[in-house]
Amino acid sequence: MTPDVPPKKNNWSWRSQAFRGLIYQVLAMVAIVSVAWFLAHNTLVNMKARGIQSGFDFLMQAAGFDIGESLYPFDSEQPYLQAFLVGVTNTLRVAVLGIILATVLGTILGVGRFSRNALVRGLCLTYVEFFRNIPVLLQLLLWYVILTEVLPSADHAWTVGSFFLSKGGLNYPIPIWATGHLWALAGLVVGVVLIWPYRRWARKQFETTGKLRSVFWVPVLLVVICSLAGWALGGAPTALNSPIKGDFSIENGGALTPEFLAVLLGLTLYTAAFIAEVVRGGIQSVPRGQGEAASALGLTRQQEMRLVMLPQALRVIIPPLTNQYLNLTKNSSLAVAIGYPDVVSIANTALNQTGRAVECISIVMLVYLTTSLGTSILMNWYNSRAAIKER
Numbered sequence: 001m002t003p004d005v006p007p008k009k010n011n012w013s014w015r016s017q018a019f020r021g022l023i024y025q026v027l028a029m030v031a032i033v034s035v036a037w038f039l040a041h042n043t044l045v046n047m048k049a050r051g052i053q054s055g056f057d058f059l060m061q062a063a064g065f066d067i068g069e070s071l072y073p074f075d076s077e078q079p080y081l082q083a084f085l086v087g088v089t090n091t092l093r094v095a096v097l098g099i100i101l102a103t104v105l106g107t108i109l110g111v112g113r114f115s116r117n118a119l120v121r122g123l124c125l126t127y128v129e130f131f132r133n134i135p136v137l138l139q140l141l142l143w144y145v146i147l148t149e150v151l152p153s154a155d156h157a158w159t160v161g162s163f164f165l166s167k168g169g170l171n172y173p174i175p176i177w178a179t180g181h182l183w184a185l186a187g188l189v190v191g192v193v194l195i196w197p198y199r200r201w202a203r204k205q206f207e208t209t210g211k212l213r214s215v216f217w218v219p220v221l222l223v224v225i226c227s228l229a230g231w232a233l234g235g236a237p238t239a240l241n242s243p244i245k246g247d248f249s250i251e252n253g254g255a256l257t258p259e260f261l262a263v264l265l266g267l268t269l270y271t272a273a274f275i276a277e278v279v280r281g282g283i284q285s286v287p288r289g290q291g292e293a294a295s296a297l298g299l300t301r302q303q304e305m306r307l308v309m310l311p312q313a314l315r316v317i318i319p320p321l322t323n324q325y326l327n328l329t330k331n332s333s334l335a336v337a338i339g340y341p342d343v344v345s346i347a348n349t350a351l352n353q354t355g356r357a358v359e360c361i362s363i364v365m366l367v368y369l370t371t372s373l374g375t376s377i378l379m380n381w382y383n384s385r386a387a388i389k390e391r
Contacts (some may be wrong), residue, residue: 008349058354059084065349067341069257080350084172087346088367094260094342095371098225098267103321105272110279111305123278132273137334144338147258154249162242164250169261173241174254180234187230191223198222212307227283259340263332271328278320282313314386319335320381326372333368 012019047054058079067074071085073094112124131139148167150157157166164171175181202213231237243253286309294304336345344364351360 029103030218034346037162038216047358052355054102054358056359058350058356058357058359061354062255063350064353067346069260069341070189080354083346084363086345087341087343087366090260090340091329091332091335091342091367092336094263094332094340098264098271098328098332099325101256101264101268102271102275102324105268106275106324109272109276110283111310113276113280114283114305116301130273131269132277134270136266136270136331137337137385138336139270140262140334143265144258144262151258154281155245155247157245157250159225161367162240164243164245166250167258168255169247169258170256171253172255173242176239176241178235178237180231180237183198184227184231185226187226187233191226194222195219220388257337259335262338263278263335263340263342267328267331270331271324274324274327275321278317278324281311281320281375283309283318285316286312313385318379320384322376322383325375325379329371329375330368333364348367 014020015033016117044054060079062077063083064081065083066076067083067086069090071089072086074082074086107123112120113128115121115124118376143268147169151165151167154164154166154168157164157168157171159165162173174235199215199219202215202218205211205213241253243250243255245251249363283305291304292310294308332342333344335342336348337344347364351357
């Protein structure tokens with residue numbers, strides 16, 4: 001005799017909570033799309049009635065203006081699309097370098113708050129309280145004034161070897177491109193790839209023998225050796241394009257403008273103060289017994305922090321650290337206040353020349369939305385890798 005089987009529930013019935021939830025979500029999406037379509041249609045109709053042009057066709061027209069700073073050549077005959085790309089690269093250059101430098105400086109300051117030296121602790125605390133309580137815009141303006149007013153002119157530039165620092169920015173020697181540099185780049189890629197199997201081997205050695213292998217200096221040495229090997233195979237080119245003092249400016253070589261330096265310094269120093277507090281809070285979240293156990297095992301203070309405290313603090317540090325990365329990227333839009341040609345500055349110029357306000361603002365919003373989502377996805381992936389796995 002077969003047991004009674006309960007009748008199968010009809011998932012398409014209105015009594016089903018899942019079905020009702022699906023209907024509500026569809027209705028909500030239809031409402032949102034309808035409101036967005038109405039606003040867009042109404043805006044376009046009103047703009048057309050007032051004779052205001054709309055559309056993104058202007059992106060293929062000649063920009064008609066030059067950009068003072070770009071990673072690649074740009075002139076006024078090129079289209080607005082190319083100008084926006086220059087602005088995006090300038091924004092990303094500040095954001096990426098700022099994130100790297102702020103992370104390094106903030107981590108050092110955060111760890112320094114736990115130093116047994118009272119002077120070190122006091123200096124780290126003073127830095128954090130000073131820089132995080134001054135608006136970032138004021139810091140950008142301060143650094144810009146220092147770089148353009150306090151520093152000497154080009155003919156009296158501060159010189160260290162082939163490096164020149166003046167009101168015109170920082171000038172430095174750059175390699176003259178040759179085949180050997182391409183080989184060095186290939187060696188760099190090979191070195192980075194080799195880090196992954198080495199770290200797996202080092203982890204297995206530690207689990208098997210308990211002997212700790214370096215997971216920082218050895219990978220760095222791998223990258224350096226592979227890069228130097230590629231450079232040597234390519235003929236070991238050493239020619240440099242070095243800057244020289246001209247009559248009115250520093251000529252030749254590479255240069256970092258005072259606008260770029262002001263933005264980079266301001267964003268780095270400001271964000272590093274917040275990252276230091278994030279690191280400090282993460283370390284404090286680790287139970288004190290972990291540090292006592294590390295000391296009982298004979299680990300030095302440096303080994304305790306590097307091998308015990310920081311790895312456990314990562315699960316607390318990463319989420320708020322992601323917010324600081326996003327804040328730094330979005331704060332880079334303030335660079336327009338000191339004349340740095342980021343994407344906001346380029347959009348303002350294009351808006352004034354074409355009158356396409358909605359389009360230019362939409363492009364800027366899309367750029368920052370894309371960079372922020374990309375940063376969030378990357379950090380969420382890293383957070384999942386660093387999280388403690390429960391059994």
